[in-house]
Amino acid sequence: MNQLVEIRDVHKVYKRDSFDVPVLNGVSVSVPKGDFLALMGPSGSGKTTLLNLIAGIDRPTRGQVFVDGKEISAFSETKLAGWRATHVGFIFQMYNLIPVLNAFDNVELPLLLTKLNKRQRKEHVETALSVVGLSDRMNHYPRQLSGGQEQRVSIARAVVTDPTIIVADEPTGDLDAKSAHEILDLLQQLNRQHQKTIIMVTHDPKAAERARHVLHLDKGVLVESQEVLHEIRQAH
Amino acid sequence: MKFVKLIRRNLFRNKLRTILTLILMAAIFFFVSTLLSILENFETAANSGEGQNRLGVQSAISLANPLPLSHEAKIATIPGIVDIAKLQWVGAYYKEPKNFFANFAVDHEKMQTVWDDYSLPKDQLEAFKADRRGTIVGEELAKRYGWKIGDRIVLIGQIFPFNPELTVRGIAHHKFDNSSLFFHFDYFHEATKEMTGGMAGTYWVRVKDPKDMSRISQQIDDMFRNSEYPTETFTEKEFQQQFMAMIGNIKLLFTVVSVCAIFMVILLAAITMSMAARERVTEVAVLKAIGYTGGMILAIMLIEFVTLGFIGGLLGTLGAKLVYRFVNMTEVTQGFLVNFGVDAKTALTCLIAAIIVGFLAGGLPALRSARLSVVDGLRKVW
Numbered sequence: 301m302n303q304l305v306e307i308r309d310v311h312k313v314y315k316r317d318s319f320d321v322p323v324l325n326g327v328s329v330s331v332p333k334g335d336f337l338a339l340m341g342p343s344g345s346g347k348t349t350l351l352n353l354i355a356g357i358d359r360p361t362r363g364q365v366f367v368d369g370k371e372i373s374a375f376s377e378t379k380l381a382g383w384r385a386t387h388v389g390f391i392f393q394m395y396n397l398i399p400v401l402n403a404f405d406n407v408e409l410p411l412l413l414t415k416l417n418k419r420q421r422k423e424h425v426e427t428a429l430s431v432v433g434l435s436d437r438m439n440h441y442p443r444q445l446s447g448g449q450e451q452r453v454s455i456a457r458a459v460v461t462d463p464t465i466i467v468a469d470e471p472t473g474d475l476d477a478k479s480a481h482e483i484l485d486l487l488q489q490l491n492r493q494h495q496k497t498i499i500m501v502t503h504d505p506k507a508a509e510r511a512r513h514v515l516h517l518d519k520g521v522l523v524e525s526q527e528v529l530h531e532i533r534q535a536h
Numbered sequence: 537m538k539f540v541k542l543i544r545r546n547l548f549r550n551k552l553r554t555i556l557t558l559i560l561m562a563a564i565f566f567f568v569s570t571l572l573s574i575l576e577n578f579e580t581a582a583n584s585g586e587g588q589n590r591l592g593v594q595s596a597i598s599l600a601n602p603l604p605l606s607h608e609a610k611i612a613t614i615p616g617i618v619d620i621a622k623l624q625w626v627g628a629y630y631k632e633p634k635n636f637f638a639n640f641a642v643d644h645e646k647m648q649t650v651w652d653d654y655s656l657p658k659d660q661l662e663a664f665k666a667d668r669r670g671t672i673v674g675e676e677l678a679k680r681y682g683w684k685i686g687d688r689i690v691l692i693g694q695i696f697p698f699n700p701e702l703t704v705r706g707i708a709h710h711k712f713d714n715s716s717l718f719f720h721f722d723y724f725h726e727a728t729k730e731m732t733g734g735m736a737g738t739y740w741v742r743v744k745d746p747k748d749m750s751r752i753s754q755q756i757d758d759m760f761r762n763s764e765y766p767t768e769t770f771t772e773k774e775f776q777q778q779f780m781a782m783i784g785n786i787k788l789l790f791t792v793v794s795v796c797a798i799f800m801v802i803l804l805a806a807i808t809m810s811m812a813a814r815e816r817v818t819e820v821a822v823l824k825a826i827g828y829t830g831g832m833i834l835a836i837m838l839i840e841f842v843t844l845g846f847i848g849g850l851l852g853t854l855g856a857k858l859v860y861r862f863v864n865m866t867e868v869t870q871g872f873l874v875n876f877g878v879d880a881k882t883a884l885t886c887l888i889a890a891i892i893v894g895f896l897a898g899g900l901p902a903l904r905s906a907r908l909s910v911v912d913g914l915r916k917v918w
Contacts, residue, residue: 357825357910378829385827392914396822400545410826412538457826 304465304497305331305354310363312349312520323349324360325520336491336498338511345517347501348469354499355388355467356380368464385413389458391468395450397442397457403429404438407456414461428456431494432486448479455486459496466490468500472507484510539832543840550812554844557808561848561893562855564801565886569856571790571797572882577873578786581712581776589618589746590650591753592775593739596766599778602735603765611739614755616748621646622721622736628691628700630681637677639691639700639717641724647672650742653710660685660706668723670705676714676866676874678707691717698727712874715866741769798889805848805897809841813901820905821913834906841898842891849890853883 312324323346331337331354339347352358353365356372365373367387375383389410397406407428411421429435432452442450451471458466471487472480488510490496500511508514516523548554593611595601605622612620621643629636644665647654656672664670673683683689687704702719710716725734741756743749753769760767770778813820820833828836857878865876 352911352914355825357914378831381824381827381829384825388826390822390825392822396818398542398545398819398822400549401542405541405545409542409823412542413827 302333303330304333304335304368305329305499306364306366307350307353308364308366310350310353310360310365312346312353312358313361323520324353326363327517327520327522329515329522331497331499334491334495334497336488336510336512337500338508338514339499339501339517340503340505340508340514341517344519346520347517350517351467351469351499351501354465355390356384385410386461387464389461389463389466391451391454391458391466391471393470393473395442395447395454395474397450397453399442402439402441403434403445403453403456406442406453407460410457410461424460425456428460429453431459431490432456446479447475448482451475451479451483452486455483455490459490459494464497466496466498468498470501470503472502472504480504480507539836539839543836543843546812546816546836547840547843553808553812557805557844558848558851560804561801561845561890562851564797565849565852565890566856566859567852568794568797568889569853569878569882569886570860571794572885573856573860573876573878574873575787575790576879576882577876581874589743589749590772591741591743591749591756591769592772593741593756593767593769594737594775596757596760596768599738602732602737603739603767605734605736607760607765607767608736608739610759611741611756614752614759616744616752618742618744619646619649620739620741621650622738623740624721624724624737625695626691626693626700626724627695628693628698630689630691633694635681637715637717638713639719641721642718644670644718644720644722647718650740654708654713655710656706656708664705667703667705668720669700669702671700671702671717671719672706672708673704673717674714675707675709677717678704680715680867683707696724696728696731698724700724700727715874798893802893802897805841805845805893806900809844809898810901813837813905816905817908817913820908821910824908824910825914830906833908834902837902837905838895838898841902842894845890845892845894845897846887849887849893853878853886853890857883 307327307329310324310327311322314321314323323344327346327350329350339350341347349358353360353373354367356365356367356375360373363373364371370383372380372383397403398409401409404425407425408421411424414421416424426435426438429438432455434449434452434456437445437449437453440449442453445453455471458468468487472483475483484507487498487500491498491512498511500507502508593603593607595603608620608622611617622641624641626639626641628639642651647661647664654672660672664672671689678684681689683704685704685707689702689704691700691702693699700719700723708714721736741752743752749771753771756769757767823833824830860877865873869876
């Protein structure tokens with residue numbers, strides 16, 4: 301498989317008042333195109349920071365981040381925003397839909413940054429909502445949807461631009477078991493049937509089990525992978 | 537245009553807060569447009585004499601000092617003068633002191649030539665001239681007290697010990713002044729000559745050619761410079777402005793109050809807009825994460841805040857315009873404000889001010905949102 305994401309010796313240090321807080325310490329990772337990667341680790345291990353770097357919403361203190369052959373860590377803020385609009389789909393733990401917009405309008409938000417006309421945008425939104433099984437909830441506002449449905453809308457928003465990569469931070473963290481199961485089915489479907497590359501942060505071994513690979517981080521250092529996956533599968 | 541829906545929905549996200557903010561802004565701009573309209577009204581009144589070929593002659597000492605009747609014939613000899621008339625401020629009221637309005641004793645024969653800008657039917661003018669106790673009243677004044685032609689009215693003197701007993705003979709219309717009352721100078725003179733010694737408050741001179749105004753004005757003042765009663769001659773516009781200046785520097789006062797009101801609305805709106813921006817921190821972070829740039833966020837939020845300011849300003853200004861269209865302010869203010877209303881210039885000034893309020897009040901919260909770090913914003917989310 302081609303490597304879609306290349307992280308080379310990345311360090312990340314946050315400044316908190318006058319203190320330096322190292323979060324990532326020389327992490328190198330490759331994620332092949334079409335992979336479904338789960339990032340696991342205890343709180344403070346740096347998994348969300350790593351996800352932020354891959355998604356282009358944060359910059360490494362040292363090291364390089366390549367996505368699809370481009371060094372995004374060297375992009376300007378504006379270029380990076382444009383790059384995210386076309387290459388990254390975000391799924392958040394708390395869904396983070398805009399409460400004053402209905403499902404259709406929420407999913408349309410990333411498309412407003414493209415050159416698509418109104419009719420084309422409508423087609424894309426309807427397709428994305430049908431993929432997540434919410435064609436009949438287009439006009440519902442977030443408050444009128446269940447948690448699972450909100451997360452589906454969030455997934456539709458993430459895939460509507462047909463991004464290169466989908467990043468998800470604890471996508472099932474706020475859901476009941478049944479809804480979580482359905483969301484993981486959906487992510488798996490996006491990966492297997494639509495060949496979407498997905499990188500997911502999770503604490504939940506059941507969620508990680510759905511991934512193709514699992515990377516384990518601890519204290520900002522990476523612990524590989526295949527054995528961890530094996531352990532999880534054995535455990536369940 | 538693509539973002540209109542997002543802006544519109546955010547604008548009414550918290551309906552109660554938006555409505556209260558709009559009410560606040562509308563109230564302030566109602567107030568400001570009223571103050572500015574009063575200033576504009578004063579300005580119009582001060583300029584009402586512009587374009588009239590009329591000169592006012594008063595005592596060089598002060599307007600309160602009268603001039604001898606003998607001045608009239610001397611002034612009339614100056615070439616270029618069409619006519620000259622006496623005008624005496626009487627300062628009486630009707631029934632009660634609160635019913636106060638401008639009332640003058642005039643040379644009744646000169647109404648046509650010197651004050652031809654007051655229009656009334658010819659038969660009424662003739663009836664006025666023929667009746668020594670006849671009076672001409674402005675149409676607004678007649679409406680205020682329900683006076684009709686033929687009504688007998690008695691004014692009560694304050695400055696002079698004389699209560700003019702008058703019969704309404706004419707109701708006049710004027711472009712600006714519809715709240716004044718005129719009666720015969722002869723009648724006034726007869727009743728007060730022992731007290732005044734035969735004097736007139738002012739003289740008004742109708743000039744044939746406006747180009748001669750300056751020359752004639754100079755000649756009149758030169759004529760009496762070394763006399764016991766020196767004069768000061770003004771154009772009508774200068775005379776009105778001098779009169780307006782007597783009520784103090786209202787313009788400055790009103791301007792200061794307007795600026796304070798606008799400053800207050802900026803502060804209050806800034807608090808509201810900061811709250812609105814603050815509760816959207818995570819949403820802004822999400823928008824930035826999915827590709828919206830800081831500039832876009834700034835533009836979207838500023839448009840929202842400026843729209844809020846504009847709507848508030850529009851409601852207040854239009855509200856004032858409507859209210860003053862239906863409420864007779866001349867009646868309410870006892871003739872102090874004539875032809876009062878919010879004109880297009882004042883409305884436009886208020887709307888521009890409302891847009892500026894939106895910019896100033898919303899600028900900082902919008903800028904803060906635009907500069908928000910995605911990670912910091914999402915830290916509350918991830």
